[in-house]
Amino acid sequence: MASKLLRAVVLGPPGSGKGTVCERIARSFGLQHLSSGQFLRESLGGGGEAGALAQQYLERGLLVPDHVITRLMVAELEKRREQHWLLDGFPRTLGQAEALDGICQLDLVISLNIPFETLKDRLSARWVHPAxxxxxxxxxxPPHTQGVDDLTGEPLVQREDDRPEAVAARLRKYKDAAKPVMELYKSRGILHSFSGTETNKIWPYVYTLLSSRIPPVLPEEEH
Ligand SMILES: Nc1nc2c(ncn2[C@@H]2O[C@H](COP(=O)(O)OP(=O)(O)O)[C@@H](O)[C@H]2O)c(=O)[nH]1
Ligand SMILES: Nc1ncnc2c1ncn2[C@@H]1O[C@H](COP(=O)(O)OP(=O)(O)O)[C@@H](O)[C@H]1O
Incomplete structure (x- = not known):
């Protein structure tokens, strides 16, 4: 069955499980997701003055200026015109949402609503494989072997911006910037909010919602 190309966004504060949920959606529905944070970190690898400046925002847990992230994301999305779009962490401000409006009409927005204490605990226990x-x-x-990526065997690291000093600032900034974005999508009737402390409990609802838009390639429990 041919389906219309999906234009979806997952929003939520740092640590809310956007990456985890997007990973499950990607696997269950056979599509790729684009994380603005991961994409930024990869794009900065090349160095240069602009890269060094953006790096300072990331390390301090501050939002990168709208024009920087918007230019990067819009250019990448233009390349993926013929694919489904599942965006993790973009848009995060009203300016970014308006820029996204300029290139597509969103079908659905998933918002993850997770208590503050849970976010802090999760971020302090997060380990990533940078590559x-x-x-x-x-x-x-947990990884199969402590401190080591399951697939490559390379070391895992903790992100600079997951340090407790940076986390509080990130959560505050997120709230301020995201509020008008949520209100915009709510007013359009495309916002779907999920609350809870466990991704495994939220997941079946997300799966059901996505299934109404795009045919799954895996059953819900095989994420
Ligand atoms: N304890 C616990 N950790 C979770 C749960 N869901 C996700 N995580 C972990 O919480 C951290 C943040 O999740 P992530 O998907 O990276 O969140 P993001 O910052 O919104 O993309 C990661 O270390 C995840 O493995 C959950 O239900 N319980
Ligand atoms: N849409 C965005 N606008 C501005 N900065 C962003 C955006 N997405 C990611 N970033 C930058 O990348 C960092 C990491 O983002 P991300 O990997 O999504 O992590 P998290 O959801 O845990 O904050 C953010 O703290 C911010 O500096």
């Missing part, structure tokens, strides 16, 4: 963006958590999804 792939694969994410682990020492309680929730």
């Amino acid at each position: 792939s963006g694969r994410v682990y958590n020492m309680d929730f999804n």
Whole structure:
């Protein structure tokens, strides 16, 4: 069955499980997701003055200026015109949402609503494989061998911006910037909010919602 190309966004504060949920959606529905944070970190690898400046925002847990992230994301999305879009972490401000409006009409927006204490606990236990963006958590999804990526055997690291000093600032900034974005999508009737402390409990609802738009390639439990 041919389906219309999906234009979807997953929003939520740092640590809310956007990456985890997007990974499951990608696998269950046979599509690729684009994480603005991971994409930024990869794009900065090349160095240069602009890269060094953006790096400082990331390390301090601050939002990169709208024009920087928007230019990067819009250029990448133009390349993926013929694919489904599942965006993780973009748009995060009203300016970014308006820029996205200029290139597509969103079908659905998933918002993850997770208590503050849960976010803090999760971020302090997050370990990542920098090259792939694969994410682990020492309680929730630990690697097979401690400190090592399952697929490559390379070392895992903790992100600079997951340090407690940076986390509080990130969560505050997120709230301020995201509020008008949520209101915009709510007013359009495309916002779907999911609340809870466990991704495994939220996941079946997300799966059902996505299934109403695009045919799954895997059953819900095989994420
Ligand atoms: N304990 C616990 N950790 C989770 C759960 N869902 C995701 N995580 C972990 O929480 C951290 C943040 O999740 P991530 O998907 O990276 O969130 P993002 O910052 O919104 O993209 C990661 O280390 C995940 O492995 C959950 O239900 N319980
Ligand atoms: N849409 C965006 N606008 C501005 N900065 C962004 C955006 N997405 C990612 N970033 C930058 O990348 C960092 C990491 O983002 P991300 O990997 O999505 O992590 P998290 O959701 O855990 O904050 C952010 O703190 C910010 O500096």
